[in-house]
Amino acid sequence: MLRRMYDWCIQAADKPYALWILGFVSFAESSFFPVPPDVMLIPMSLAQPKRAWLYAAVCTVTSVAGGVLGYAIGALLYDSIGGWIIQLYGYGDKVEAFRAAYAEYGAWIILLKGFTPIPYKLVTITSGFAGYSLLLFVVFSIITRGARFYLLAFLLNRYGPKARQIIEERLGFWVTIGALGLIGGFIVVFWVF
Template sequence: MLRRIYDWCIDAAHKPYALWIMAAVAFAESSFFPVPPDVMLIPMSLARPARAWFYALVCTAASVLGGVLGYGIGALLYDSLGQWLINLYGLGDKVEAFRAGYAEYGAWIILLKGLTPIPYKLVTITSGFANYNIWLFIALSVIARGGRFFAVAILLNRYGEWIRVRIERHLGFWVSLGAAVLVAGFIVAFRMI
């Protein structure tokens, strides 16, 4: 099953709709969706390493736009939708501590959490809830998300074929490792917030 999904993602990289799907995942992940865009970015960049930079740019733009939606959820809809999303992830009792941290460490929180596998939607919603400066939030999001996606693009553009061979040889291991990193991101988010 993993092989079929991987092969679909590799084959889909050559289809015109793949870019839109990746952008939609990047957008949604920044505000409400639990799956990171790396599940599309990595296979598409492996299939077409010369376009890895473009894919990273699309992920960055869509992620920042999704972050603005997440910010809006936190700022305008926290009492209903925003609080529901935070509670969905079991973090309702930790939002106030996270919000208080913004007074002193807001820029560092956005930068560091935007680069890690910690779910970025938690940062975007809480940034809106904390009334963090929207323009600074956008600038920091461009830096953090762009840094993350372009780091992937650099690696896959430069070492794409070498990486692809190793991923295909040990696909189960790499998928398990990716899932473990995603779960670790949620665990760290639960403990840090």
Template sequence: MLRRLYDWTLSLSAKPSAPYALAAVSFAESSFFPVPPDVMLVPMMLARPDRAWFYAAICTVASVVGGLLGYLIGAVLYESLGTWLFQLYGLTEGAESFRHSYAEYGHWIILLKGLTPIPYKLVTITSGFAEYNLFWFVVLSILTRGARFFAVAVLMSRFGPSIKGIIDRHFNLVAAGAVIVIVGGFVAFRYLF
């Protein structure tokens, strides 16, 4: 099933709707969707390395805009929707500790967590709930999400054919590793904060 999704994503990159689909996933991932945009971004960059920078820009902008929705969920809807999302992921206890650490480390939390496998939606919702400064939230989100997606663009631009060969030969191992990283991000958030 994952192999078909990978092949489908590679073929999607040739379609005019590909950037819109990538933007939608990037937007959703920053506010409520559990799957990171990398599952689309990497195959699309492998299929079209000439558009890697364009795809990274789309992910950055859509992720920051989606982050604003996550911030709004935390600021206005935390007691209903925000709590439900955190409960869905089993992270309610970690959210409270994470929220309290904003008083002292807000800038660093946003910068560091935006680069890690810890789901960014947890950062965006908690930022709103903790009433973190919106201006700094946007600036730091642009920096951290941009760094994350453009780092992928650099890797795909320089090593794309080699990476594609590794993925093609060892797809099941790579897919398992991706799942471990995604699940590990949720687990890290739950137990570290």
């Protein structure tokens, strides 16, 4: 199954709908969806290393747009949808600590957590819930999400053929490492706050 999904992403890189799907996954991940856009960004960039910059731009723009939706969920709908999403990820009891930290470290929280495998939707929803400045939230989201996706684009553009060979030889291993990073992100959020 893993190989089929990887092969589909590689083959879809040439299709016109691939950018739309990549954008949707990136948008959704910033507000409610658990799967990061890296699952498509990496294989598509490996298939088309010269287009990695375009893929990074799509991920950045749609991730920030999805972040604004997450912010709106936190600011306007926290009592219904926002709280439910936070509870779904098991962080309901951590939101107040996260909100208090925003008063002092809001910019650093957005910049650091937006670059890591910590689920970005937790940052976006809590930013809205905490009443963090929307303008600053958008600026810091552009910086951190752009840095994350463009760093991947740089690496995949520069080392694409070699990286593709390494990844394809041990696909299960690299997916496991990615999954552990994502799970580690959840654990860090859980234990830090």
